[in-house]
Amino acid sequence: MHYLGVDVGSVSTDLVMMDENLNVTEKIYLRTKGNPIKAIQDGFKILKNKYHKGDIAAAGTTGSGRAIAASIIGADAAKNEITAHATAALETHKNVRTIIEIGGQDSKIILLNNGIISDFAMNTVCAAGTGSFLDRQAERLDINIEEFGEYALRATSSVRIAGRCAVFAESDMIHKQQLGYNQPEIIRGLCDALVRNYLNNIAKGKAIFPKVLFQGGVAANRGMKASFENALGFEIFVPEHYNMMGAIGAAIMAKFAVEKSGKTNFRGFELADKNIFSRSMECEGCSNSCEVVKIFENNNIIGYFGDRCGKWCNKLQHTSKDLLA
């Protein structure tokens, strides 16, 4: 039996399969490219050849696209990414106290005490210093994103970059470039700036205790890890499946959900070949004028989103129940 976890994020869609002992047996990393439904289907196409519907004991979703993903795959749990990340981290590192998570658009800090989340924070009005920004800088400097962090390690000194805002950080980097600093120094300066920004804004007012785990796509960047260690003064750990932690957490939470409910809602891998699309409409039921999104599967409606009064979402429960039966 396997547990399936799906993390539909802004930049990437990750799928993991875990066996009964919660070992990761399958890892699929896909770019969301603005089309989460297609990304999930692409992932399912890969899994379809190896697994059957009956192999899946539970399925869970997380990430900003968790609701849509849950309705199309028939998930047993659809939880926010903060809880998912903490769940996954606790599975491998029981004594973790702090989780630094930097993804495509979000950065978060999660503080734990005896295995319970005691506090968290997430970037609020700005996404400076997240994966998308680093991606863009790597592209601009014509450096492969995988090697970006290595450049920072090669630097002998750091240049001060104004990292508070992504737009100004970029223009400051260009300015330093024109002054003749070399690439490694600038990249190290950027890593330092982003870490400074993270600690000053996201982690402000929170005490960071070791053991610290560094998760999310940006954890691949060794320059960022080094800058964090430099700023905090102690070692931080990057877990093995650092960029899949959300999906792993989702799979674990789905396992718990099925243990409670006794059966899974998973709808099978045939989803990969189905024609799934969404249409939106403005509900004219009241003055709220909600924008309601309908999800279709081969012309059957399998989900509704976006209504405030529940007029449409309540229909969904019946429809999805009928479909699942």
Added chain:
Amino acid sequence: MKATFPQMGNIYIAAKALFEGLGIEYVIPPKCSKTDLDIGSLHSPEEICLPFKLMIGNYIHAIEKGADTIILAGSCGPCRFGEYCELQMNLLKSMGYNMNFIVIDYPKDIGMMELYRRIHKISSESKKNTIQKINALLNALKVLNLMDEIEETAHMYAGFERNKGECKNLLIECKKDTLECDNAYSMIKIMNQYNQKLNHLSVDINKNPLKIAIIGEIYTIIEPYSNFYIEEKLMDYGVSSSRKLTPSWWVKNAALSPLKINSLKIRKNAKKYIPIGIGGHAVECIGEAVTASKNGFDGAIQILPMGCMPEIVSKAVLPTISKDLDFPVMSLIVDDMDGEAGYITRMEAFIDLLERRRKNALSGC
């Protein structure tokens, strides 16, 4: 005169009762929407807070419906709210609208005579006699208090209800029906009926739902559009919520403040962390957090518009309270961005956190 006023939570219901009673023509601006925000962001200063932008949108909609006089609460306090009326007057003028502004301010700032003159500007438009005018005012206050009471009960009962969604539906229905009335007496009658219904709701008192206090800047916690309808969402999650800052609280607070007997409990609880008033509702925010913790709430959510000075100060103080009292507080900053998914994620994670804390605390006994 055709009067209008900015949208702010339930104030429109009380304003309706007042203007109906006085017999003055009025326009209720449509509920805050994306269009309001678009108009407001286009014309307002870039760095101004969210309420200002929404208000500009409200005005434009009301002007399109023929309003010529704007009634607004004022403040000469240290926060930017004190500049609202002046900025808004200039802004509307530069857009080509010549509006009358009537700013209702504390007498300590503008003097009793000036306040009387401003109120007279409104009341002189009414053809009713003095007793009828006073009655209209009293009825409007009654409507305001009743609406806030119903809202408070519905938010608190939401965690205890047996049939999911009943409280939320009752509240929505109540507001809808009240708005359809054409005088204060029938409004009061309808609201009393709903109050009865709410009090006879099937509740499970053995349930022990999460209890969250909503604290922060008054506009953003009262106007649901600006806070992504957070209270409705908490009701959906089966969480009981409580918010002490309401329009009726504001009226009572303003009336009692010259005697300094307003919000005694809040000020007492806040004193240790924020000994002086810094404008806005910073003292209330801090005081509420401490009070909620003492009253056995599980956590508090602070909502503030980006750049709000008093709330930034309280945001910086809240982690200390959180640590001292072992009381989780989450701050949500709202701005003219439409990032609802992010807010829902934070809210869900916060509720998860509180639930797990509870389980853990209970497993220890």
